Amino acid sequence: MRAGDFLTDIMRSLSFLSRIPVHDIFFENDDGAMGKTARAFPVAGALIALPAAVLVALLASLDADPLLAAAITLSIATVITGALHEDGLADTADGFGGGKTKESKLDIMKDSSIGTYGGIALILSFLVRVAAIAALIRDLSPLAVATCLIAAASLSRALMVWHWQALPSARTSGVAASVGQPGDDERNIALGSGALLALAFTLPVFSTAPLLVALAAPFVTAYLFGRLCTRKIDGHTGDTIGATQQITEIVILAALALIA
Secondary structure: OOHHHHHHHHHHHHHHHOOOOOOHHHHOOOOOOOOOHHHHHHHHHHHHHHHHHHHHHHHHHOOOOHHHHHHHHHHHHHHHHOOHHHHHHHHHHHHHHHOOOHHHHHHHHHOOOOOHHHHHHHHHHHHHHHHHHHHHHHHOOHHHHHHHHHHHHHHHHHHHHHHHHHOOEOOOOOHHHHOOOOOHHHHHHHHHHHHHHHHHHHOOOOOHHHHHHHHHHHHHHHHHHHHHHHHHHOOEOHHHHHHHHHHHHHHHHHHHHHHO
8 A cells, every 4th residue: 555545545535534625636547435534534524523622722721611611612523524424314314214125215215305313413412422422521631531532433434434335235226326335444443543543532531441342332233323324225235334423432332421
């Protein structure tokens, strides 16, 4: 793997996963395929989380109210991603909750409107993440809170790649089906780099044994969610990939808050 190629993958991942502008030079000879590019998702995730991490450290150092600081931080993080993953979570919740058959579930997920299940999923996602970040602000140093956000962003995007690679596409068309699928090498690079980044950013903060349990929790969650997707729609979609990021980020932040 050449460094220049991986840098290109990082920049393309930034463009795909966020609203951060990326120079056109990184898209020369780009065929739109994302299978190989996905190996850089964890590194891109860490970069995407950096502005929110800096902000939460600043707010915490100024002794801002933890709940308010957490809400502002998560708002900025959502703006940066364009609510890409939240959209996937809401569509998945609506489809899985409201559809009776695989086809009806996929039709509901494709609908741009939001239903009761999707609305509840979004409320719970923001509620738990804000509460977890606020708890981290109360219990950890400002720098430690920032590193937790980066670790969660990186590892959750690695688990997106695992979900994407492990299941077949549930549709013959759609974003996930049209941009290709990561292979074993891309999955291994994503999982390896995501785990290393998560450990590097959290080991200085937490005791080893509780931390390992906390970081194992999102892996178990991603596996169980994959099983659910297989049972509901026989595979993955772009929405379930985004939902994987949301669900595992929630678990990571909550787990770190519980051991803080």
